[in-house]
Amino acid sequence: MTRIDQTFAKLKSEGRKAFVSYIMGGDPDLETSLAVMKGLPAAGVDIIELGVPFTDPMADGPTIQLAGQRALEGGQTLAKTLDMVRRFREGDDTTPIVLMGYYNPIYALGVDQFLSDAKSAGVDGLIVVDLPPEEDSELCIPAQAAGLNFIRLATPTTDAKRLPKVLQNTSGFVYYVSITGITGAAAAQAADVAPEVTRIKAATDLPVIVGFGISTPETAEAIASVADGCVVGSAIVKEIAAGKPVADVLDYVRSLSDGAHRG
16 A cells, blocks of 8 residues: 555545645745645645646646746756655655656656656655556556556546546546646536546545645535545645745645545
């Protein structure tokens, strides 16, 4: 079992939903983002998604695009993002970490080298948004063989014909994108999400976590109540972009995690 599997088993035994948070590695600089990252578990975060900045983030809206630009301008790389994971692991060996990003930086490093480096750093899972199931042999299957979960996204447009293909090699959890479009674009609605989560759960035993469009404790609670948990990304990144002190960012995260855990 990976740390992700262990976390969901523990949450299930406690009757609690998961709260997953996303931050961009190196935004606004490496030390600040590492300080936020180290504070996330105490702020109620069950799983951390750590973004790897990339020059052409096609699935991301302006908030995360700008975060990636700030990180890249500050010198952040895939290697430095993995080093963040190593430094985090010095004080926390239990909180799962999922790297989220695009295939190009991994391809440039080399899949075998990347998987070796990621595993030794303490990464637990990957979300690589521009590798479809048709390319599973490229990274997904080698990642699973290396002991990393490969988490796939399902969307409102993932129909009954496509869903089995999306799920076939997915592990850890399924990330359901609550709205069509890019990150940070609209508010998620629990009434719309609930039947979709039910549809996905009928096809898999994996937890279904809902992301996109969650920015308040109330929305986190509502979405978590109809799923196995929720993800917040853009709203947290906005707090960081506004130059808020790390303690204030973590207070905001805590308000969201409290909402999700009430779900």
